[in-house]
Amino acid sequence: xxxxxxxxxxxxxxxxxxxxxxxxxxxxxxxxxxxxxxxxxxxxxxxxxxxxxxxxxxxxxxxxxx
Numbered sequence: 001x002x003x004x005x006x007x008x009x010x011x012x013x014x015x016x017x018x019x020x021x022x023x024x025x026x027x028x029x030x031x032x033x034x035x036x037x038x039x040x041x042x043x044x045x046x047x048x049x050x051x052x053x054x055x056x057x058x059x060x061x062x063x064x065x066x
Contacts, residue, residue, distance in 0.1 A: 003061050010049045017042040 021038035028034060056062045 014042050014045050
């Protein structure tokens with residue numbers, strides 16, 4: 001149950017980072033690097049979530065049920 005909650009929270013943060021990057025892209029006219037930082041955070045969180053789920057599946061914390 002804890003894995004599911006953590007996964008959902010990380011997905012919410014990833015989506016928030018994606019929308020903040022879109023906002024920075026549309027609003028920043030001075031050429032700041034906030035868009036790049038927000039997208040870098042999103043990619044880093046996505047890689048972390050993928051690796052965490054692979055490790056959790058390896059140790060049996062998550063898996064499919066029939």
